[in-house]
Amino acid sequence: MKILICIKQVPDMESRFKLNDAGTWYSDQDLAWRMNEYDEFAVEQAIQLREQLGEAEVVVLSVGSDRVKETMKKALAMGADRGVHIQDDTSYEKDPFQIASVIAAYAGDQNFDVIFTGMQSQDRGSAQVGVLLAGLLGMPAVTTIVGFEYDDGKATVRRELEGGLKAVVKLASPALFTCQLGLNTPRYPTLPNIMKAKRKELVSLPMADLLKVEALTTTAATQFPEKKGGGMILEGDVGELTEQLVAILKDKTTVLK
Amino acid sequence: MKTLLIAESRQGKLLPGSYEPLDFANKIGAEAAMFLVGSESDLPHFDGSLYFAEESEVGEYNPEEHLRLILEVVDKEKPQLIVLSHSSYGWDLAPRIALALQVGQISEVVGYQDGAMVVPACNSKLQRVVQAQGEVTVVTLQSGAFGLDDEPAGTPTVEKLSVQADSKFEFHGYEEAEEGGVDLTKAEIIVSAGRGIGKPENLAIVEALAKVLGGEYGASRPVVDSDWAEHSRQVGSTGQTVAPKLYIACGISGAIQHLAGMKKSEFIVAINTDRDAPIGEVADVLVVADLKQFLPALTARLEG
Ligand SMILES: Cc1cc2nc3c(=O)[nH]c(=O)nc-3n(C[C@H](O)[C@H](O)[C@H](O)COP(=O)(O)OP(=O)(O)OC[C@H]3O[C@@H](n4cnc5c(N)ncnc54)[C@H](O)[C@@H]3O)c2cc1C
Ligand SMILES: Nc1ncnc2c1ncn2[C@@H]1O[C@H](COP(=O)(O)O)[C@@H](O)[C@H]1O
Numbered sequence: 068m069k070i071l072i073c074i075k076q077v078p079d080m081e082s083r084f085k086l087n088d089a090g091t092w093y094s095d096q097d098l099a100w101r102m103n104e105y106d107e108f109a110v111e112q113a114i115q116l117r118e119q120l121g122e123a124e125v126v127v128l129s130v131g132s133d134r135v136k137e138t139m140k141k142a143l144a145m146g147a148d149r150g151v152h153i154q155d156d157t158s159y160e161k162d163p164f165q166i167a168s169v170i171a172a173y174a175g176d177q178n179f180d181v182i183f184t185g186m187q188s189q190d191r192g193s194a195q196v197g198v199l200l201a202g203l204l205g206m207p208a209v210t211t212i213v214g215f216e217y218d219d220g221k222a223t224v225r226r227e228l229e230g231g232l233k234a235v236v237k238l239a240s241p242a243l244f245t246c247q248l249g250l251n252t253p254r255y256p257t258l259p260n261i262m263k264a265k266r267k268e269l270v271s272l273p274m275a276d277l278l279k280v281e282a283l284t285t286t287a288a289t290q291f292p293e294k295k296g297g298g299m300i301l302e303g304d305v306g307e308l309t310e311q312l313v314a315i316l317k318d319k320t321t322v323l324k
Numbered sequence: 325m326k327t328l329l330i331a332e333s334r335q336g337k338l339l340p341g342s343y344e345p346l347d348f349a350n351k352i353g354a355e356a357a358m359f360l361v362g363s364e365s366d367l368p369h370f371d372g373s374l375y376f377a378e379e380s381e382v383g384e385y386n387p388e389e390h391l392r393l394i395l396e397v398v399d400k401e402k403p404q405l406i407v408l409s410h411s412s413y414g415w416d417l418a419p420r421i422a423l424a425l426q427v428g429q430i431s432e433v434v435g436y437q438d439g440a441m442v443v444p445a446c447n448s449k450l451q452r453v454v455q456a457q458g459e460v461t462v463v464t465l466q467s468g469a470f471g472l473d474d475e476p477a478g479t480p481t482v483e484k485l486s487v488q489a490d491s492k493f494e495f496h497g498y499e500e501a502e503e504g505g506v507d508l509t510k511a512e513i514i515v516s517a518g519r520g521i522g523k524p525e526n527l528a529i530v531e532a533l534a535k536v537l538g539g540e541y542g543a544s545r546p547v548v549d550s551d552w553a554e555h556s557r558q559v560g561s562t563g564q565t566v567a568p569k570l571y572i573a574c575g576i577s578g579a580i581q582h583l584a585g586m587k588k589s590e591f592i593v594a595i596n597t598d599r600d601a602p603i604g605e606v607a608d609v610l611v612v613a614d615l616k617q618f619l620p621a622l623t624a625r626l627e628g
Contacts, residue, residue: 080447080577081598093450163419164428186415190446193431194410198419207388207492210416223496226385228334228412231501231555231562236385237494249549281457283428287440288453298592298604302612309618309625312593315609320591322513322537322570323626 068123070113071179072147073170073200074106076131076138077190091286092159093190095134102138105185107253108246112215113183114146115251119217124148128173130166132156136269143264144256150267155274162282163191167199172277174204181222182243186211194245201243208243209236213250325354328403330394332413333362333379335498342368345407347470352436357401358480361390367480373401374480381487384495391420393485398425403460410464418464428456434469447579448602467561468584505556506540513539513570516559516586517547520575520596520615524552529619530574536626542566544576560585574615578603595619 078084078098085094102110110127117123127147129135132155139150153169155161161169174182182204184197194210201208213233214225220240225233227247256264299315301308316323327349331342342360346368349356357373361382367374375397382389394417398406406421408414410432422429435442440455441463508514515534517527527547534541543553545560559566561584571589576582578594578601586592587606594607595615604610611618 078446080449081601083600084446084449092452093446162428164422192443192445193429194415195419195422195429195431198416199423202420202423209385209493211412225499226412227562228498229561232334233499234385235496235499237496238492248545252550283422283426283458284430284454284456286452287455289445290451290453292444292448292451292605295605298607298610300599300604300610300612302599305613305617305621308611308613309621312609312611312622313625316570316591316593319608320570 068120068181069177069179070116070123070125071174071177071182072106072109072113072125072127072142073182073184073196074110074127074129074138074142075103075185075188076100076129076135077103077188080189086289090288092289100134100138102141103185103188105187105189105246105248108248108250109183109185110142110145110147111251111253112244112246113181114254116181116217117146126151126179128153128170130155130169130274131158139269140264141256143267143269144261145254146260148267150269152269152271153274153277154271158274160286162284163193163195164199164283165278165280167196167203168280169274169277170196170200171203172279173272174200180240181217182206184243184245186245186247197243197245204243206241206243207238208245209238210245211247212244213247215244215250325352325405326401326403327354327356327405327407328394328397328401329356329358330406330408330414330417331358331360331362331368332409332411333360333366336363336366336379338362338366338368339411341409341411341467343472343476344409344465344467344470346370346476347472348407348465351470354405357397357403359394359397361393367482369476369478370480371478372480374482375485376482377485377487381489383489383491384498385493386491386495387417387420387493389488389491390417391424392488394421395424396485406460406462408462408464410466414464418462422462425460425462427458427460427462429462429464430454430456431464432466433463434466444580447577448605449600466580502555505554508540508542508557508559508564508566511540511566512568513537514542514559514566514568514589515539515572515574516542516544516576517553517574518544518576519546521547522575522616524550526616527552529616529623533572533619533623536623537570539568539570544582573603573607574619576603577601578605
């Protein structure tokens with residue numbers, strides 16, 4: 068069994084974002100980087116599947132600049148066997164179709180049985196790369212899974228719909244799954260595993276060798292949303308903030324007597 | 325401009341979000357035809373062509389058959405825009421349509437600007453203006469970004485599509501959310517805990533404030549997913565939808581799926597260390613503070 072996980076490195080969403088010089092995306096200066104939250108569930112599910120099967124190879128793949136190798140090392144420390152880094156300093160300019168196409172170009176002859184991706188990336192949030200990748204590889208995809216079981220070549224998954232409803236779906240591998248929050252509890256890498264991960268294979272392949280398609284969408288500009296909410300912002304000493312808020316609640320709501 | 329609007333049905337019921345693409349088409353002044361896999365007894369009110377297939381024949385999860393039917397209609401209608409909701413149905417289906425047509429997809433559209441689509445990025449802290457290259461574009465709309473104020477009127481001209489029912493996917497039924505727990509929709513005051521509480525022990529300070537206010541405590545999804553609170557307390561698109569007199573969001577960033585469950589509250593207070601947190605868009609008051617200091621101080625003040 069061969070398992071592929073696709074992960075993306077994203078900035079911490081609590082960051083104060085600035086735009087890049089071209090005004091097309093955020094500036095990558097002074098940001099803290101981490102694994103896309105949805106992809107942590109993908110990594111954990113792949114490791115759990117290998118633990119269940121006893122024998123399987125888990126390959127982690129990421130497209131991006133050299134910086135993304137730090138995040139790939141976390142996946143290796145969580146338990147992935149080896150890493151494939153597709154090196155591209157301007158991957159943020161590539162559209163979901165191009166990202167999916169380069170992953171497909173790498174994965175095409177590798178015969179992966181199961182592929183896990185996140186359901187969406189936190190910065191781009193297109194929710195496209197996984198489904199496009201499956202389509203390009205000619206395998207079925209199930210999106211937004213919150214439950215995964217594997218038995219005898221078939222996966223039984225819980226697919227999240229709206230309002231707490233789930234659909235139970237069964238299909239045979241090879242197949243791709245996009246992982247939703249809460250699918251499992253991603254493990255923390257232990258110190259010995261972090262040390263071990265340093266010796267695991269992590270190869271970098273140049274983007275140019277794999278990219279054969281043009282973008283279907285382009286970002287004309289990135290901007291700060293217009294502030295619509297005219298809410299009040301209170302800042303300062305906790306004691307004073309408390310008095311201010313109580314006064315506002317007494318004035319504006321009927322709930323404080 | 326010609327659009328094909330993809331409506332949604334589940335368990336025989338037309339989903340209300342189905343009219344959001346219609347509002348979008350109206351706003352951009354485009355001609356519209358609709359597509360629905362649904363039930364004959366609950367068709368959309370709409371004066372135009374409706375390409376229709378019977379839900380019971382297609383099955384709950386059969387994206388390949390939905391795709392095949394849509395491609396059949398695209399071939400007939402030749403739309404320039406194919407519009408879906410950014411829902412579990414739409415984000416699953418849209419990339420399949422885009423790939424089959426070899427065209428671009430723009431996800432989670434919240435507006436349009438000079439012929440381009442505006443979409444959120446980085447938890448709505450930023451927006452991208454996205455342009456598609458080809459003759460045809462697939463878009464999904466962020467839930468709630470568009471929508472008609474009133475239930476529309478009209479009767480569609482139905483063109484029935486014939487279904488091929490085979491599928492790689494076996495559907496084994498639905499699972500409902502667990503019943504029981506608290507009914508947050510009845511609470512007049514809700515104090516909700518987000519990931520900003522940091523550790524489960526800190527839920528107590530959120531609970532204490534809820535108690536002194538005579539309200540209930542709620543939670544964002546990560547707090548529930550981590551088993552720090554039960555599912556019935558989750559507020560948002562996959563939890564409860566609430567509209568209390570007072571909603572206090574503690575350490576909650578304000579992701580669109582959380583806002584969907586609470587933005588209709590009468591008065592909203594947010595406690596957050598991040599002055600730019602998107603919850604500020606809906607909050608009447610944003611208190612920039614560490615909840616670990618602020619909440620106990622507020623609770624003590626209200627007790628005293
Ligand atoms: C299909 C789908 C459905 C979803 N359904 C739901 C849903 O129903 N409900 C839901 O809530 N989410 C839902 N989500 C998840 C949603 O997108 C967000 O991931 C989630 O709401 C984030 O929760 P949060 O705000 O608690 O955490 P975060 O986004 O991590 O925010 C934590 C906040 O706490 C602040 N903070 C940190 N420390 C402190 C401190 N000491 N004092 C004060 N503030 C602090 C930070 O500045 C930050 O703003 C869904 C997602 C998807 C894709
Ligand atoms: N640059 C990338 N490298 C590897 N995987 C990616 C990349 N971008 C997106 N993905 C995968 O595709 C999923 C969906 O991303 P998106 O379509 O950008 O929302 C992510 O959760 C990842 O699993």
